[in-house]
Amino acid sequence: KQEVTQIPAALSVPEGENLVLNCSFTDSAIYNLQWFRQDPGKGLTSLLLIQSSQREQTSGRLNASLDKSSGRSTLYIAASQPGDSATYLCAVVKYSGAGSYQLTFGKGTKLSVIP
């Protein structure tokens, strides 16, 4: 059974700092890996998707890397802003064979960026 772990569970940083969120998974047979953002009481917003054959993806101030063989991914946020405060969730995707791309999530890292 796939297990996804995110470290740290919570992180508080001053505005402007660069930071790294970590994600590890136990089964390397994944289709892809996605990072999501969740604001309190809200749904999930997709940030980045990395295919299993890729090493990294970038979007603006966000950069996600994937090392499938070691079961690790990192999300790098540059020049953090108070608006980045949210919970960041890592999810690995496995194709189930029934047409389903099933997501297995970690518990998330709650980020607070202090002005």
Added chain:
Amino acid sequence: DTGVSQNPRHKITKRGQNVTFRCDPISEHNRLYWYRQTLGQGPEFLTYFQNEAQLEKSRLLSDRFSAERPKGSFSTLEIQRTEQGDSAMYLCASSGPGADHQETQYFGPGTRLLVL
């Protein structure tokens, strides 16, 4: 395209009552997923539809839960004889043609259920 919508956004019910939630996916998406998220946890997969066919169900989906997607459009999730342990956020996601990657799931805002 207004994204995935879910109704109601909040539901408070008494133990033993039945509740039904609705999800309207992005119109051209043929895949629809339901997830459940409890406090401090990541979402957990419940069930998957491709068009109108329910192709996958998690062991989390007990006999009290039933989901439908008539005509391959909107979907409903019904919980019968609710229990306090059913209190959670129920999230719907859709994916399919037209997305950057057909497997990218777009999530709705969720329905928060509280069972008293």
